[in-house]
Amino acid sequence: MRRREYDESDVRVRPGRSTRARTRTRPRHEQAVDAFVVAVDRGRYTCALDDGTVLLAMLARELGRAGVVVGDRVAVVGDLSGRAGSLVRIVRVAPRTSTLLRSADDGAGTPAWREKVIVANAVQLVIVSALADPPPRTGFIDRCLVAAYDAGITPLLCLTKADLAGPEAVLDYYADLGLRYVLCRPDEDPAALRTALADQLSVLVGHSGVGKSTLVNRLVPEARRAVGTVSAVGKGRHTSSSAVALPLAGGGWVIDTPGVRSFGLAHISPDDLLHGFAELADASTGCLPNCDHSGLGGDCGLDKAVADGAADPRRLASYRRLLASRAGDEPPS
Numbered sequence: 153m154r155r156r157e158y159d160e161s162d163v164r165v166r167p168g169r170s171t172r173a174r175t176r177t178r179p180r181h182e183q184a185v186d187a188f189v190v191a192v193d194r195g196r197y198t199c200a201l202d203d204g205t206v207l208l209a210m211l212a213r214e215l216g217r218a219g220v221v222v223g224d225r226v227a228v229v230g231d232l233s234g235r236a237g238s239l240v241r242i243v244r245v246a247p248r249t250s251t252l253l254r255s256a257d258d259g260a261g262t263p264a265w266r267e268k269v270i271v272a273n274a275v276q277l278v279i280v281s282a283l284a285d286p287p288p289r290t291g292f293i294d295r296c297l298v299a300a301y302d303a304g305i306t307p308l309l310c311l312t313k314a315d316l317a318g319p320e321a322v323l324d325y326y327a328d329l330g331l332r333y334v335l336c337r338p339d340e341d342p343a344a345l346r347t348a349l350a351d352q353l354s355v356l357v358g359h360s361g362v363g364k365s366t367l368v369n370r371l372v373p374e375a376r377r378a379v380g381t382v383s384a385v386g387k388g389r390h391t392s393s394s395a396v397a398l399p400l401a402g403g404g405w406v407i408d409t410p411g412v413r414s415f416g417l418a419h420i421s422p423d424d425l426l427h428g429f430a431e432l433a434d435a436s437t438g439c440l441p442n443c444d445h446s447g448l449g450g451d452c453g454l455d456k457a458v459a460d461g462a463a464d465p466r467r468l469a470s471y472r473r474l475l476a477s478r479a480g481d482e483p484p485s
């Protein structure tokens with residue numbers, strides 16, 4: 153066998169000590185481009201650039217086990233063409249403006265580390281509930297409200313199947329919360345919902361059968377297919393059970409969460425829940441430390457605020473109803 157001749161490729165150039173100033177003073181990855189995470193599937197992140205290009209990404213090693221979720225704003229480097237088979241790297245994750253959390257399971261003893269971020273940066277939680285078939289479940293809506301108030305995300309009640317029943321009973325139940333709501337029916341374009349979603353990052357949650365898929369397909373007839381195609385380029389099937397962000401025609405995103413049927417709320421404290429009740433939060437400064445605000449102990453500052461006329465008793469009742477639903481013992485509706 154003839155001895156092979158050496159060429160340049162055999163020469164290993166070791167990066168030596170350079171006399172030039174190293175990258176220390178300049179930001180790493182200054183070429184990185186902003187992107188938005190629209191889907192996550194087993195370590196592969198589908199990201200959208202501002203110009204609409206959709207890329208498949210992996211986490212740069214220096215990010216370690218940083219959790220990147222749908223809704224995260226990130227910076228990516230690599231082949232930004234969007235060509236099939238290309239894989240870019242996520243090198244930065246922007247601080248989140250909100251996180252929608254759930255615990256893996258409810259109840260006492262659920263370790264805090266089992267909390268899971270479902271969606272980042274949402275500003276609006278759209279709670280989809282049918283007015284009939286299936287009937288509205290206030291227990292579910294209550295739990296969504298707890299999650300939204302805790303996360304600082306504005307809730308929007310989306311009542312579907314308005315052709316089958318009126319919204320009066322549900323709206324009456326929530327009268328003291330000042331909840332925004334929209335009605336949807338099959339024979340009309342969901343214009344009010346469209347308006348509420350415009351230019352926002354919104355998350356849709358709802359039980360099976362309430363008409364959520366019907367709504368999503370009316371809002372974003374094209375996007376679902378586009379996302380599926382891109383994910384197919386990666387490691388395989390797109391899991392329909394995970395959250396996916398869909399672009400709205402007029403701007404904004406709507407995140408569908410097919411896998412999320414409810415929220416575990418074990419991580420939310422009575423004080424966290426007060427975020428949705430500004431006037432009660434003020435009144436709670438009169439509570440003893442560690443007050444559970446249930447009123448059962450007899451010396452909660454919230455009761456005093458109501459007695460003094462500084463807070464509305466119905467608001468306090470709503471707050472305590474949500475507090476109870478968070479603990480899993482739903483009151484009859």
Ligand SMILES: Nc1nc2c(ncn2[C@@H]2O[C@H](COP(=O)(O)OP(=O)(O)OP(=O)(O)O)[C@@H](O)[C@H]2O)c(=O)[nH]1
Nearest residue numbers: 312313314336337338359360361362363364365366
């Ligand atoms: N009467 C009436 N039926 C509706 C309306 N919206 C949806 N439906 C019907 O309700 C059923 C469930 O709708 P989907 O959109 O599949 O409900 P979903 O919430 O996505 O349910 P999953 O796909 O199981 O998660 C379907 O048969 C729809 O045709 C509505 O506004 N009025």
Ligand SMILES: [Zn+2]
Nearest residue numbers: 439443445452
């Ligand atoms: Zn209290």
